[in-house]
Amino acid sequence: xxxxxxxxxxxxxxxxxxxxxxxxxxxxxxxxxxxxxxxxxxxxxxxxxxxxxxxxxxxxxxxxxxxxxxxxxxxxxxxxxxxxxxxxxxxxxxxxxxxxxxxxxxxxxxxxxxxxxxxxxxxxxxxxxxxxxxxxxxxxxxxxxxxxxxxxxxxxxxxxxxxxxxxxxxxxxxxxxxxxxxxxxxxxxxxxxxxxxxxxxxxxxxxxxxxxxxxxxxxxxxxxxxxxxxxxxxxxxxxxxxxxxxxxxxxxxxxxxxxxxxxxxxxxxxxxxxxxxxxxxxxxxxxxxxxxxxxxxxxxxxxxxxxxxxxxxxxxx
Ligand SMILES: NC(=O)c1ccc[n+]([C@@H]2O[C@H](COP(=O)([O-])OP(=O)(O)OC[C@H]3O[C@@H](n4cnc5c(N)ncnc54)[C@H](O)[C@@H]3O)[C@@H](O)[C@H]2O)c1
Numbered sequence: 503x504x505x506x507x508x509x510x511x512x513x514x515x516x517x518x519x520x521x522x523x524x525x526x527x528x529x530x531x532x533x534x535x536x537x538x539x540x541x542x543x544x545x546x547x548x549x550x551x552x553x554x555x556x557x558x559x560x561x562x563x564x565x566x567x568x569x570x571x572x573x574x575x576x577x578x579x580x581x582x583x584x585x586x587x588x589x590x591x592x593x594x595x596x597x598x599x600x601x602x603x604x605x606x607x608x609x610x611x612x613x614x615x616x617x618x619x620x621x622x623x624x625x626x627x628x629x630x631x632x633x634x635x636x637x638x639x640x641x642x643x644x645x646x647x648x649x650x651x652x653x654x655x656x657x658x659x660x661x662x663x664x665x666x667x668x669x670x671x672x673x674x675x676x677x678x679x680x681x682x683x684x685x686x687x688x689x690x691x692x693x694x695x696x697x698x699x700x701x702x703x704x705x706x707x708x709x710x711x712x713x714x715x716x717x718x719x720x721x722x723x724x725x726x727x728x729x730x731x732x733x734x735x736x737x738x739x740x741x742x743x744x745x746x747x748x749x750x751x752x753x754x755x756x757x758x759x760x761x762x763x764x765x766x767x768x769x770x771x772x773x774x775x776x777x778x779x780x781x782x783x784x785x786x787x788x789x790x791x792x793x794x795x796x797x798x799x800x801x802x803x804x805x806x807x808x809x810x811x812x813x814x815x816x817x818x819x
Contacts, residue, residue: 503527503528503568503569504527504528504529504530504566504567504568505522505527505528505529505530505565505567505568505569505570505571505737506529506530506531506532506563506564506570506571507519507522507530507531507532507547507571507573507576508532508533508554508563508570508571508572508573509530509532509533509538509572509574509575509615510529510531510532510533510538510542510543510544510547510549510572510573511531511533511535511538511540511542511543512537512538512539512542512573512574512670512685512727513531513542513643513682513684513685513686513724513726513790514573514615514626514671514729514730515531515538515571515573515574516538516539516542516543516682517535517675517677517682517726517727517730518546518571518730519531519543519544519547519674519679519778520544520675520682520735521727521730521731522571522730522734523544523547523741524677524678525734526569527542528548528566528577528590529546529547529548530547530548530549530550530563530564530565530566530567531543531544531547531548531549531550531800532552532554532563532574532763533549533550533551533552533558533574534551534552534553534574535546535551536617536673536747537577537665537686537687537784539757540683542682542685544677544679545555547743549586550562550563553596554574554592554596554600555591555592555595555599556599556791557599557602559666560599560600560603561603561606561607564603564604564607564609565607565683566648567607567609568609568611568632569611569612569613569737569740570604570609570611570612570613571612571613571733571737572597572600572612572613572614572615573615574579574592574596575592575593575596575615575644575645575672576588576592576593576641577617577641578591578641578686578688578690579619579639579641579642579690579691581784582639582640582641583639583640584642586640587630588642589640589641589644590623590644590647592644592759593641593644593647593648594644594647594648594651597614597648597651598603598651598655601651601652601655601661602810603693604661606668610659610660610661610662610742611662611663611737612646612650612652612661612662612663612664612740613630613663613664613665613666613733613734613736613737613740614652614663614664614665614666615645615666615668615723616645616646616648616649616665616666616667616668616721616747617641617642617645617668618667618668618669618670618751618788618790619637619638619639619641619642619645619648619665620637620641620642620645620649620667620784621633621634621635621637621642621667621788622635623636623638623783623785624785624788627787627788627789628661628753628790629749629788629789629790630749630791630793630794631667631685631747631748631749631791631794636643637655637767638783639783643682644786646757648665649665649745652745653745655695656743656744656745657743657745659812659813660742660743661742661743661745662740662741662742662743662744663740663745663746664736664739664740664745664746664747664748665742665745665746665747665748666729666732666733666736666740666748666749666750667747667748667749667750667790668724668729668751669722669723669724669749669750669751669752669788669789669790670691670692670721670722670723670724670749670751671723671724671726671729671809672684672691672693672723672724672725672726672810672814673693673725673726673727673801673805673809673810673813673814674694674726674813674814674816674817675726675727676813676816677751681816681817681819682817683813683814683817684814685796687809690721692721692758692761693703693723693761693765693800693810693811693814694814696761696762696773696775696811697765697769697811697814697815697818699773699774699775699808700774701774703752704760704774704775704776705773705774705775706775706776706778707758707759707775707776707777707778707779707782708778708779708784709779709780709784711780712780712786713786714743714786714787716757716759716760717759718757718758718759718800719756719757719758719784719785719786719787720755720756720786720787720788720789721755721756721758721788721789721809722751722752722754722788722789723751723752723755723756723758723761723810724750724752724803725803725804725805725810725813726808727805728801728803728804728805729750729800732750732795732799732801735799735801736748736799739798739799748794748795748798748799749790749791749794749795750790750792751789751790751792751803752790752792752803752806753789753790753791753792754789755787755788756807760807761807761811762775764807764808764811765811765815767808768808768811768812768815780796
């Protein structure tokens with residue numbers, strides 16, 4: 503079975519392509535390398551170097567494909583506030599073009615990278631798929647728009663669709679061609695930033711007075727390999743005419759202080775850190791309820807925070 507991986511030069515899409523190939527799938531990657539990296543594209547994949555915003559390119563990428571894993575997107579929250587047009591275009595129009603070309607080609611299965619950012623500031627913890635969706639930035643809103651798009655098209659056109667709402671993805675994969683790891687620019691994710699902290703550029707911890715046990719924010723982290731496992735299960739679980747939304751996290755949370763402690767354990771040394779003001783719009787706690795992933799996909803995460811930190815650290819060496 504051939505799968506199209508959009509965004510397969512990126513962190514998560516590149517990892518997905520490598521694991522799919524290991525499992526015997528044929529893979530086509532479509533990526534314009536705008537935030538991804540050419541060398542992250544698995545050499546065994548068919549690579550289409552182009553944009554999801556170009557119909558002819560998407561049609562070419564869909565040749566011989568039976569299912570799509572749609573990772574390509576812009577995903578910097580701050581940039582989405584200052585340049586929302588990029589997010590509506592790449593994330594929403596990109597999905598629109600992909601679905602149009604899938605319909606023309608008769609391809610009816612899609613797994614979409616949605617996000618916890620669709621929920622905004624949660625009223626309840628853990629967050630279930632029935633929790634209110636009220637994104638606090640254009641990035642989350644653009645992903646929520648695609649979720650709505652998928653719900654309507656699944657019903658109208660017998661599409662089998664699953665949106666996976668990721669919480670904080672971390673960790674790395676050592677593939678046959680080397681490490682596949684986070685290389686965002688700017689890097690806004692905690693674990694790579696903790697690992698890069700130094701005496702001259704200490705880690706900035708935003709707020710020490712949150713209503714949590716140790717005063718720092720709590721987030722739910724999921725290893726990228728566990729995340730891709732859920733995508734492969736979703737390919738099997740998606741059913742025609744239905745769009746399912748499923749959270750992917752660990753079902754538990756770690757405070758920033760706890761992630762620092764886990765990192766210090768892995769590194770065997772202290773991490774230089776300084777406390778600064780809270781950031782506007784940061785919720786105190788984000789934890790996923792993952793009961794639905796367990797019941798529908800038969801999935802459970804297998805790796806813990808130290809695994810995520812260790813793999814990221816090893817990928818840096
Ligand atoms: N990393 C996380 O913690 C996280 C959390 C929630 C959701 N997500 C979602 O997961 C997906 C992958 O995230 P990532 O961290 O791997 O990001 P990434 O930036 O590493 O990967 C995105 C890829 O999409 C490609 N792309 C962007 N615009 C494109 C276009 N117009 N045409 C073709 N390709 C294009 C980029 O070049 C890049 O390779 C995104 O949809 C993101 O919103 C990520």
